[in-house]
Amino acid sequence: MVRSMKPERTKYCPGCGHGIIHRLVAEVVDEFGLRERAIGIAPVGCSVLADLYWNFDVVSAAHGRAAAVATGITRANPDCFVLSYQGDGDLAAIGTAETIHAANRGEKFVTVFVNNAIYGMTGGQMAPTTLIGQPATTCQLGRDPAIAGYPIRVCELLQTLGGVAYLARGSVDTPKNVLAAKRHLKKAFQLALDKRGYCLVEILSPCPTNWGMTPPQAIAWLRENMLTYYPLGVFKDVSAEEKRA
Ligand SMILES: Cc1ncc(C[n+]2csc(CCOP(=O)(O)OP(=O)(O)O)c2C)c(N)n1
Numbered sequence: 001m002v003r004s005m006k007p008e009r010t011k012y013c014p015g016c017g018h019g020i021i022h023r024l025v026a027e028v029v030d031e032f033g034l035r036e037r038a039i040g041i042a043p044v045g046c047s048v049l050a051d052l053y054w055n056f057d058v059v060s061a062a063h064g065r066a067a068a069v070a071t072g073i074t075r076a077n078p079d080c081f082v083l084s085y086q087g088d089g090d091l092a093a094i095g096t097a098e099t100i101h102a103a104n105r106g107e108k109f110v111t112v113f114v115n116n117a118i119y120g121m122t123g124g125q126m127a128p129t130t131l132i133g134q135p136a137t138t139c140q141l142g143r144d145p146a147i148a149g150y151p152i153r154v155c156e157l158l159q160t161l162g163g164v165a166y167l168a169r170g171s172v173d174t175p176k177n178v179l180a181a182k183r184h185l186k187k188a189f190q191l192a193l194d195k196r197g198y199c200l201v202e203i204l205s206p207c208p209t210n211w212g213m214t215p216p217q218a219i220a221w222l223r224e225n226m227l228t229y230y231p232l233g234v235f236k237d238v239s240a241e242e243k244r245a
């Protein structure tokens with residue numbers, strides 16, 4: 001039994017990745033024995049439903065403001081374990097400034113960044129992570145970089161910032177990748193508990209509803225398109241850097 005998960009049926013769409021990622025987070029909270037002192041931040045987006053499923057304290061934040069709210073809670077309650085759980089629209093569009101500055105200040109919380117390449121909750125508008133040529137309701141012929149710029153690679157963008165302790169990108173397209181994503185989460189939790197700095201785990205996740213696909217088609221599309229533009233792996237790990245030095 002995963003104590004940090006409530007016995008609820010999911011309200012997410014069939015084939016959505018949020019449920020798998022919620023479960024991974026809950027398992028890691030349990031394995032670290034953090035349930036009683038964990039505080040999740042669930043901002044606007046489909047992630048706002050997290051408090052229906054997680055069996056620990058969850059605070060809602062306005063769209064894009066999760067990193068600011070997480071900063072305040074972490075600083076006021078250093079004994080709590082704070083994790084923000086954010087979509088790409090939330091983290092990399094409206095919340096860009098909060099994200100970059102929280103990372104640069106080395107705030108001691110974990111961000112779980114769910115990259116589904118689209119605005120999910122509001123019906124499929126283009127996100128900063130929408131791929132070139134990918135259709136969205138606000139670019140029905142596909143994203144054109146001449147008009148909309150290029151998809152933002154968040155891990156690569158944050159990599160140079162001194163306050164960052166851990167950055168990794170995983171995916172939920174195969175059982176093997178789900179297990180790797182869990183390993184990334186465990187490392188991020190450990191470094192945040194050790195007060196090493198800001199830790200972010202990006203997880204590539206299907207949104208079959210807004211991609212206009214069946215769940216199996218969405219998994220195949222993620223593999224063929226997202227994995228090539230958003231490579232999986234660890235982008236920064238201060239503990240590994242120390243070992244090498
Ligand atoms: C200040 C503000 N602007 C816009 C919105 C509308 N809004 C709600 S959810 C959302 C997009 C969420 O997309 P994302 O963060 O990628 O999460 P997902 O739903 O895909 O998990 C937007 C634009 C809002 N609620 N508040």
Ligand code: SF4
Nearest residue numbers: 012013016046120207
């Ligand atoms: S709209 Fe997309 S992200 Fe939201 S619950 Fe449905 S599949 Fe998941």
